[in-house]
Amino acid sequence: MMPVTTAGMNTVPPHLVGKASALSNVVRQVSASFGIAILTTIMQKREAFHFANLAQSVNMNGNEAYALQTALQDMAIHQGLSYGTAQGVGLGLVAQRVTLLSMVNAIGDCFIVAAGMCLLALILCFWLKDKKKPVGPAASSPAIKAPDAKPALKTQ
Numbered sequence: 001m002m003p004v005t006t007a008g009m010n011t012v013p014p015h016l017v018g019k020a021s022a023l024s025n026v027v028r029q030v031s032a033s034f035g036i037a038i039l040t041t042i043m044q045k046r047e048a049f050h051f052a053n054l055a056q057s058v059n060m061n062g063n064e065a066y067a068l069q070t071a072l073q074d075m076a077i078h079q080g081l082s083y084g085t086a087q088g089v090g091l092g093l094v095a096q097r098v099t100l101l102s103m104v105n106a107i108g109d110c111f112i113v114a115a116g117m118c119l120l121a122l123i124l125c126f127w128l129k130d131k132k133k134p135v136g137p138a139a140s141s142p143a144i145k146a147p148d149a150k151p152a153l154k155t156q
Contacts, residue, residue, distance in 0.1 A: 001028070004125075039110050046109040050102035058094060068093075 005024060012020040059065065069090050076086035 039114065042113055043106045043110045047102050047106035050105040051098060054098045054102055058098060060091075060094070065094075 008024065009017065009020060069087065072086040072090045072093075073083055076083065076089070
């Protein structure tokens, strides 16, 4: 952000630098808020999308599901719980895992969107022009030549 801010502030006339700095800070803060809101919305939508896809792909009739149900039933019996409770715990663990995976996939999607925004910003940076201004007292006033100095008269 610093090079972009510097490039923008270099184009502002000196008497408007204070107002331009304040406006730059406001725009940066509002843009950051919008960015967070947009990425949060994308993450929520993509999490729901990934949850629906992952939930459809769960096979509770396979060998893995049977092994999970058997292990949970054994743990439930040792804890004094019923078979129905063991099945509920098993479904809860599967749902928890699907939720976790859908959130991880949604965060990955947000990183892809953010990387696309960064790539777009990088491409737009090539259109920034560097207008160099002369620096120093010579830049604000034309050069004034000193009159030729006359040699001092020697008196004896």
